[in-house]
Amino acid sequence: MxxxxxxxxxxxxxxxxxxxxxxxxxxxxxxxxxxxxxxxxxxxxxxxxxxxxxxxxxxxxxxxxxxxxxxxxxxxxxKEILIKKRKKSFYESYMLPLKMEAGKLRMSTDELIEMVKREDNE
Missing domain, CATH: 1.10.10.10 (Winged helix-like DNA-binding domain superfamily/Winged helix DNA-binding domain)
Structure with a gap:
């Protein structure tokens, strides 16, 4: 606790x-x-x-x-129920806004994927 x-x-x-x-x-x-x-x-x-x-x-x-x-x-x-629920929440709370902002910036899916893969020190 x-x-x-x-x-x-x-x-x-x-x-x-x-x-x-x-x-x-x-x-x-x-x-x-x-x-x-x-x-x-x-x-x-x-x-x-x-x-x-x-x-x-x-x-x-x-x-x-x-x-x-x-x-x-x-x-x-x-555990499986919770992980599925959290993934759905993660998608709705983080991925959808991320995709919307990427769209506003005219970023391609490939650019977005590269940003996700990029190391923190770059």
Whole structure:
């Protein structure tokens, strides 16, 4: 868990993203138990319902599943689902604006690809 929360984003989203990042990074794998709402609440000194909201969204997205009396666990396909979702978001947030700007500058696809391949020190 991160040490602090960001005031600029809803807490439940930050908790959701922390779990997602842990799955993508391999810190939580299929079948692993995810931190509970009470663990998040105690660690961040927040209402358990706030943490629960983020966790429940992950259940709705089939990233986590509940085992009654035991906790929340990572689904078999969680990592693949998250990577697919993040790639779509990456494309929409970064690639589409990049392509639009490249079009304004009359850059060819080849020029754009060369810029992506270029080393930082050039």
């Amino acid at each position: 991160k040490n602090t929360l960001d005031d600029n984003k809803p807490i439940f989203l930050q908790i959701k993203e922390q779990i997602e990042d842990s799955i993508i990074d391999g810190n939580l794998n299929a079948g692993d138990r995810a931190p509970s709402t009470n663990e998040f609440a105690k660690f961040y000194k927040i209402n358990p319902a706030t943490a629960g909201k983020g966790i429940n969204e992950l259940v709705a997205e089939e990233i986590l599943y509940k085992r009654r009396g035991v906790g929340m666990f990572v689904t078999e396909n969680a």
